[in-house]
Amino acid sequence: MEILMFMAIGVLFAVGTYFILCRSLLKVIIGILLISHGAHMLLLTMAGLRQGVPPLVDLSGSEATDPLPQAMILTAIVISFGITAFLVVLAYRTYRVNKTEDLDKLRGSDDE
Amino acid sequence: MLNLAIVSPFIIALIVPLLYKSLKRVHTGWFVLIVPIVLFLYLVQFIPSVASGEVYIYEVPWIPSLGINFTAYLDGLSLILALLITGVGSLVILYSIYYLSKERESLGHFYVYLLMFMGAMLGVVFSDNLMVLYLFWELTSISSFLLIAYWYHRRQSRYGAQKSMLITVTGGIGMLAGFIMLSTMMDTFSIREIIANVAGYTDHALFIPAMLLVLLGAFTKSAQFPFHIWLPDAMEAPTPVSAYLHSATMVKAGIYLVARFTPVFGGDAVWFWVVSLVGMITLFWGSFNAVRQTDLKALLAYSTISQLGLIMSLLGIGSAALYFDASNAASAMYSIAIFTALFHLVNHSTFKGALFMVVGIVDHETGTRDIRKLGGLMTIMPVTFTLAVVGSFAMAGLPPFNGFLSKEMFFTAVLDVTQLSFFSIDTWGMLFPIVAWIASVFTFVYSMILVFKTFLGKHQPEKLEKTAHEAPIGMLISPVILASLVIVFFFFPNLLGEYLIKPGYAAVMPTFVGVEGYDTQFNISAWHGFNTELLMTLGVVGFGVVLYQLWPKWEGVYALFPRKWTLDNLYNRSLLTLENQSTNFTNRYMTGNMYHYMVYIFIAILVIVTGVVAYTGAISIDSSNDAPISIYEGFIAAVMAVTALSIPFAKSRLTAILLNGVLGYLLALFFVFFRAPDLALTQLVVETVSAALFLLCFYFLPEWEKEARKPRIKVMNAIIAVSVGTLVTLLALSVQNNRFFDSISSFYENAYELAGAQNIVNAILGDFRAFDTMLEVVVLLIAGLGVYVLIKLKPKKEERGQDVEGE
Numbered sequence: 001m002e003i004l005m006f007m008a009i010g011v012l013f014a015v016g017t018y019f020i021l022c023r024s025l026l027k028v029i030i031g032i033l034l035i036s037h038g039a040h041m042l043l044l045t046m047a048g049l050r051q052g053v054p055p056l057v058d059l060s061g062s063e064a065t066d067p068l069p070q071a072m073i074l075t076a077i078v079i080s081f082g083i084t085a086f087l088v089v090l091a092y093r094t095y096r097v098n099k100t101e102d103l104d105k106l107r108g109s110d111d112e
Numbered sequence: 113m114l115n116l117a118i119v120s121p122f123i124i125a126l127i128v129p130l131l132y133k134s135l136k137r138v139h140t141g142w143f144v145l146i147v148p149i150v151l152f153l154y155l156v157q158f159i160p161s162v163a164s165g166e167v168y169i170y171e172v173p174w175i176p177s178l179g180i181n182f183t184a185y186l187d188g189l190s191l192i193l194a195l196l197i198t199g200v201g202s203l204v205i206l207y208s209i210y211y212l213s214k215e216r217e218s219l220g221h222f223y224v225y226l227l228m229f230m231g232a233m234l235g236v237v238f239s240d241n242l243m244v245l246y247l248f249w250e251l252t253s254i255s256s257f258l259l260i261a262y263w264y265h266r267r268q269s270r271y272g273a274q275k276s277m278l279i280t281v282t283g284g285i286g287m288l289a290g291f292i293m294l295s296t297m298m299d300t301f302s303i304r305e306i307i308a309n310v311a312g313y314t315d316h317a318l319f320i321p322a323m324l325l326v327l328l329g330a331f332t333k334s335a336q337f338p339f340h341i342w343l344p345d346a347m348e349a350p351t352p353v354s355a356y357l358h359s360a361t362m363v364k365a366g367i368y369l370v371a372r373f374t375p376v377f378g379g380d381a382v383w384f385w386v387v388s389l390v391g392m393i394t395l396f397w398g399s400f401n402a403v404r405q406t407d408l409k410a411l412l413a414y415s416t417i418s419q420l421g422l423i424m425s426l427l428g429i430g431s432a433a434l435y436f437d438a439s440n441a442a443s444a445m446y447s448i449a450i451f452t453a454l455f456h457l458v459n460h461s462t463f464k465g466a467l468f469m470v471v472g473i474v475d476h477e478t479g480t481r482d483i484r485k486l487g488g489l490m491t492i493m494p495v496t497f498t499l500a501v502v503g504s505f506a507m508a509g510l511p512p513f514n515g516f517l518s519k520e521m522f523f524t525a526v527l528d529v530t531q532l533s534f535f536s537i538d539t540w541g542m543l544f545p546i547v548a549w550i551a552s553v554f555t556f557v558y559s560m561i562l563v564f565k566t567f568l569g570k571h572q573p574e575k576l577e578k579t580a581h582e583a584p585i586g587m588l589i590s591p592v593i594l595a596s597l598v599i600v601f602f603f604f605p606n607l608l609g610e611y612l613i614k615p616g617y618a619a620v621m622p623t624f625v626g627v628e629g630y631d632t633q634f635n636i637s638a639w640h641g642f643n644t645e646l647l648m649t650l651g652v653v654g655f656g657v658v659l660y661q662l663w664p665k666w667e668g669v670y671a672l673f674p675r676k677w678t679l680d681n682l683y684n685r686s687l688l689t690l691e692n693q694s695t696n697f698t699n700r701y702m703t704g705n706m707y708h709y710m711v712y713i714f715i716a717i718l719v720i721v722t723g724v725v726a727y728t729g730a731i732s733i734d735s736s737n738d739a740p741i742s743i744y745e746g747f748i749a750a751v752m753a754v755t756a757l758s759i760p761f762a763k764s765r766l767t768a769i770l771l772n773g774v775l776g777y778l779l780a781l782f783f784v785f786f787r788a789p790d791l792a793l794t795q796l797v798v799e800t801v802s803a804a805l806f807l808l809c810f811y812f813l814p815e816w817e818k819e820a821r822k823p824r825i826k827v828m829n830a831i832i833a834v835s836v837g838t839l840v841t842l843l844a845l846s847v848q849n850n851r852f853f854d855s856i857s858s859f860y861e862n863a864y865e866l867a868g869a870q871n872i873v874n875a876i877l878g879d880f881r882a883f884d885t886m887l888e889v890v891v892l893l894i895a896g897l898g899v900y901v902l903i904k905l906k907p908k909k910e911e912r913g914q915d916v917e918g919e
Contacts, residue, residue: 014837071876081897
C-alpha cells in the first residue's frame with residue numbers, strides 16, 4: 001500500500017513543482033497547495049499504514065494507529081491554511097495594484 | 113613604561129579635536145609637537161643600556177587565554193626605528209605647523225590621523241606578539257589611507273588612497289596568514305620564542321609558505337617591485353605626510369619586518385634569493401623610473417622605492433651569513449651587510465626627509481612641483497638650495513655626506529656576494545654588483561636633475577603661480593636639522609654605529625654577537641684606500657655626469673616602455689575588469705525573474721540530494737513491511753493521481769479550483785480510511801473554506817490563460833517536475849524501509865492516565881505538545897491580520913488614481 005501512496009505523493013509533488021514554475025501567480029499558489037497536500041499525505045504514510053483502531057483510548061483494547069503524526073498533520077493543515085489564505089489575498093492585492101499576475105512582468109521597480 | 117609610550121599618541125589623539133575647537137588662536141600642531149618630543153627624549157635614555165646589550169620587555173595581558181598579550185619589546189632594532197619615528201615625527205610636525213595653514217585646513221583631522229599613525233608605528237616596532245604586531249600594522253595602513261586622502265575633495269587623492277589601501281591591506285592579510293602559520297607551527301605568538309625555537313621547524317611543511325606570506329606583507333608595505341605602484345600615487349598627500357610616512361617611517365615597516373624575521377628565516381636559500389632579488393629589481397626599477405619623472409614628488413617617490421630596494425637587498429645578502437656557522441670568518445663578512453642596511457636605513461630617513469621638506473617648500477613658495485616650470489631658484493631661495501644640495505648629494509652617494517658611506521658599504525656587500533659559493537650564487541653572483549652599479553648611476557642622474565633642474569638654469573616667473581621667495585624660518589628648521597645630521601653622520605659615523613646600529617645588528621643577528629673579531633668589524637671609515645668600491649663610485653660619478661648632460665639624447669629610451677605596459681595600467685585594468693566581470697556575472701544570474709530562481713532552487717535540490725543519495729547508496733526499496741493493498745484505498749490513490757495530473761490540462765480556472773477541491777476531499781477520505789477522524793474533520797472544513805476563498809478572490813483575477821512559455825521551456829519544466837516527483841517517491845520509499853527504532857507513540861497511549869483524555873490526538877495537541885498548538889494559533893492570527901491589512905490597506909497617493917479606476 002505504501003508504494004502506491006508514495007507514487008500518488010510523487011505525482012502531487014511533480015504537478016505542484018510544474019505549477020510553481022508557471023508564469024501565472026494563481027498557478028503558483030495552486031502548486032503550493034498541491035505540494036502541501038502531498039506533504040500531509042507523506043507524513044501520514046511515513047508513520048506506517050498498519051490497520052488499527054482510531055487513536056481513541058479504551059474502545060476495544062486492540063492496537064491503535066499512531067497518534068503523533070496525526071497531531072503533526074493537524075498542525076500542518078492549519079498552518080498551510082493560514083498561509084494559503086494570506087497568499088490568495090496577496091495575489092488579489094498584487095493584481096489590483098499592478099494589473100498583472102504574470103510573474104515575468106512582476107520584476108520589481110528600477111529604483112530598488 | 114613602554115606600553116604607555118605606545119598608547120600615548122592615541123590618547124592625545126582623542127584630545128586633539130577638543131584643543132582644535134577650543135583654542136582657535138594657536139596652531140594645533142604646537143600641542144601635538146609635545147608628544148613626539150617627549151617620546152623621543154624618553155627613548156633616548158635607553159640608548160646607553162641597549163648599546164651595552166640590554167633588552168626591555170613589558171607585558172600587559174590582553175587576551176591571555178589565547179596567548180595574545182600586549183608585549184612591548186625593546187632591543188637595538190626597535191630602538192632605531194622608534195627613534196626615527198619620534199625624531200622625524202617631531203621635525204615633521206614642526207614643519208607641518210608652518211606648512212599647513214591654520215585658516216584653510218581642518219587641522220584637527222590632520223593631527224588626529226598623524227598621531228594615530230605615530231602610535232601605530234611605535235606599536236609595530238615594539239610589539240613582540242604577532243597578533244598585536246598585525247593589529248598595529250593594519251592601523252598604519254588605515255591611518256596612512258586617511259592621510260593620503262586628507263584633501264578628499266581631490267579625485268587623485270582618493271584614487272591614491274584607495275590604491276595604497278588595497279595593496280597594503282592585501283599584503284597585510286597575507287602576512288596575517290603567514291603569522292598564523294608560524295604560530296600554529298610553534299604554538300606561540302611571541303616573536304622571541306619563535307626565534308628561540310625555529311631551529312627545529314625549518315623543514316616543516318608550513319615554513320616556506322609562512323615565509324613567503326610574511327614577505328608579501330613586507331614587500332607591499334615597503335613598496336617593493338611589483339607592489340611599488342601605490343607609493344607614487346600616495347604623493348597626493350600633504351608633503352609633511354609624504355616626508356614622514358612615505359620616506360622615513362611607514363615604508364620602513366616592511367624593512368623592519370624583514371630584519372625582525374631574519375633570525376627566523378634567514379638561513380634559508382628561498383629567503384636569500386627572494387629578498388635580495390626583489391630588492392635588486394626594485395633598486396634598479398625605482399632608480400630607472402625616477403629619472404623620467406617631471407613631478408618632484410614623483411621623482412622622490414621612485415627614489416624612495418629604489419633606496420628601499422637597496423636596503424632590502426642588503427638584508428637579503430646579510431641573511432646569507434646565517435647559512436654558515438657563526439664562528440666562520442667568512443660569514444661575518446656577509447653579515448656586515450645587515451649592519452650596512454640598518455646604517456643606510458637611518459641615512460635614508462635623514463636625507464629623504466630633508467628632500468621631501470625641500471620639495472614641499474618649493475611647492476609652497478612657487479605653487480608648482482613641475483620641473484619643467486621650475487628653474488633658477490638658487491639665488492631666490494639660497495637656504496633651500498643648500499638643503500637640496502646636501503640631500504641630493506647624500507642620495508647620490510657623494511662625500512662629504514652620509515650617503516657616501518652607506519653606498520661604499522653597499523658596494524662592498526655586493527662585491528662580497530660574488531665570492532659566495534652556495535645557493536648557486538657563483539653563477540649569478542656577478543649580476544649583483546653590475547645591477548647595483550647601474551642603479552647607482554641612475555640614482556646619481558636623478559639626484560642631479562632634482563637639484564639642477566629646480567635651482568639652476570633660467571628662472572621662469574611667468575609660469576609660476578606665486579612670486580617665488582625664501583621660505584619662512586620655521587619651515588626651514590626641520591630640514592636644516594636633518595641636513596646637518598646628514599653631515600654629522602658623515603664625519604662621526606662610528607658614534608652612530610656604536611650606539612645605534614651595532615645594537616640593531618645584534619638584534620637581527622643574535623648568534624653573531626661575541627664571535628671572534630665582532631667588535632672590530634663595525635668601524636665605518638670614509639677612506640678605505642684605493643679599492644674597487646672607490647673605483648665604482650668614481651665610475652658612477654663619471655657616467656652619471658655624462659648621462660645627465662646627454663639626457664635629451666637618450667630620453668627616447670623610455671618610449672620603449674609605453675604607458676600601456678606599465679604596472680599601473682595593469683593594476684587599473686585588472687581592477688576595472690574585476691568590477692565589470694563581477695557586475696556581468698551578477699547580472700547574468702540575478703535576473704529579477706522569480707522563475708529563474710525557482711529553477712535554480714529545484715535544480716540545486718535535485719543535484720545535491722541525488723548526488724548524496726547516489727554517493728551513499730541510500731536508495732533501497734523493500735516492501736516486506738508494508739501494509740497490504742486494499743481495493744478502496746488503492747482505487748482512491750489512483751483517482752488522486754489522475755486528478756492531480758489533469759489539473760495542468762484544465763481549460764478554466766474554475767475547473768482547476770474544483771479539481772483542487774476534489775484532491776482535498778480525497779485526502780479527507782484517506783484520513784477516514786487510515787483511522788484519523790480529527791484530521792478528516794479538519795481537512796473537510798479547511799478544504800471547503802479554501803475553495804470558497806479561492807473562488808472569491810479569483811473572481812477578481814483574470815481568466816486562466818494558456819501557459820505563455822516557449823515549448824522548449826515547458827518541456828524542461830516538465831522534466832524538472834517529474835524528477836522532483838520521482839526523487840520524493842524514491843526518498844520516501846528508502847526512508848520508509850530503513851527504520852532504526854520503533855515509534856515513541858506507545859507513551860501517548862497513556863493519555864487517559866496522564867491527561868485525563870480519551871482522544872489521544874487531542875491530548876497531544878492540547879496537553880503533551882500544546883506549545884505547538886499555541887504557536888499555530890499565533891500563525892493563524894497573524895495570517896488573519898495580514899489578510900485584513902492587505903484588503904484594507906490604503907494605497908499611496910500616486911497609486912490611488914489607478915486604484916479607483918480599477919474599482
